[in-house]
Amino acid sequence: MPSGQLTPAEASTLLDHLIGDATFRALLTADPVAALASIGLSIDHRKCLEVDVLASPEELLLVRDELEAYLTSACTMPMTVVFCFEAGKISDAID
Numbered sequence: 520m521p522s523g524q525l526t527p528a529e530a531s532t533l534l535d536h537l538i539g540d541a542t543f544r545a546l547l548t549a550d551p552v553a554a555l556a557s558i559g560l561s562i563d564h565r566k567c568l569e570v571d572v573l574a575s576p577e578e579l580l581l582v583r584d585e586l587e588a589y590l591t592s593a594c595t596m597p598m599t600v601v602f603c604f605e606a607g608k609i610s611d612a613i614d
Contacts, residue, residue, distance in 0.1 A: 525560075530590040532558055534583055537604060538576045547604075548573055572606040579604070 536543040547554035
């Protein structure tokens with residue numbers, strides 16, 4: 520994930536884990552680099568992965584299609600990806 524842009528398969532896998540895997544969600548909050556590595560993704564910008572409050576699975580599920588489109592967009596930058604997952608800030612990040 521060096522450019523921030525994910526393939527459709529990577530975005531789908533990431534969202535599957537964010538929505539349905541409590542262990543992954545806990546690891547993402549504690550150690551985002553390890554969490555992403557556990558599903559085959561890597562990123563160089565650790566600071567860009569810090570989330571104060573991870574959005575709930577329900578919140579993510581409501582905007583899953585929009586998130587998937589955003590994460591696979593050519594204009595997605597690594598510094599903006601994590602903000603897609605911040606509770607209450609998803610719409611701001613992807614609009």
